[in-house]
Amino acid sequence: MRDIIFLVADGEMQATVEGFFDNEAFDQRLQCARFEFDTKQDLIKHPRKDPGVYNEGHHFLKSYLETHRYAVLMVDFDFNDNLDVMDYERFCDDIKAKMRSVGWPDERFFVMAINPELEVLMWQSDTRRIEHIFDYKGQPGGLRSWLQERNLWDEGLSKPQDPKAAIDKVRGQSWGRKKTHSQIFKRIAKEVSFRGCEDESFNGLLQQIQAWYPQEWA
Template structure:
């Protein structure tokens, strides 16, 4: 096997966002050892499949990488089709991957409810990507409007809210805004379980050297 990790994403937007994150010096952000990872080669989505297809067929989609990549990571949204619980979707995929040769070298991250929840932080980089320059801060404005409850790490409707702000602020194509956030935002403030799954799997596979 010549490659360390392959990442299967549910769609092109998710691929762009994760690609932007892994294009930075991600080992510093994740607290892992550096490893060879090529965004152009090692992260992909199947244009014929979305979240539901990845749920049912990730083992088939990844079969071509069984002998070329040591490990596989699958990332998809929970909110699709019948909207099964994230834990159920994750267990389904893990079972199929294990039965098809990925035992002990796979991880599955199911974003609940969807990708946009990972992008939200009370952070100036989020404001910059959304071209928000007003007062009060974006976090305070959304709290005042009842869209981001006090004490909560994320807004109540992350996808609808970020897309509405992109439109009202004329911030640009959503995928470009998302990628800008992923490329710049700090991750220590991200408490989303799906992101922690990604972080912990990569730390386990590529442990940082202890001085």
């Protein structure tokens, strides 16, 4: 039996998961015991993106009950105006109920509902860790100050108030070779420390993987 099957909503999430495991020291970074991961066997991108994961993810994963020990569903909460019309906890509970309905017990799956969307994971209060990925060689105050000057990062916040708009603004600059969102996410996931991440859904996933694969001490 294989280890974890990941069901993701789009190419950016796919690249992020690939980035985690492209790092040879992924087990040290995740602070867990080492396990096997193969993009061809353990990673699925839903063709209908976030609505597909939310509405049909359980059907996609039913056939993996016998092939994988665990399952992770990754979905952005902010689709179809969910921020305005749906409670976040109810959103997560709906997916969990659907997973149970096809036979996945609670202890074998995790719902990573990113609130509001994937870009929130890319930003940390100390932007020096990611500036090389954007080829930023600007002012001493760093990329954070650059964004604050353009009203894209309120001074009192630990990350931009609109993480997606901030990434789009940076991508629009003529700093080095232009990169796709997926390329940026993959490099950040592979190269940047997770220690500064304050996102509840991502930290929840780390804790779940650590529980599934606890570190072994000699």
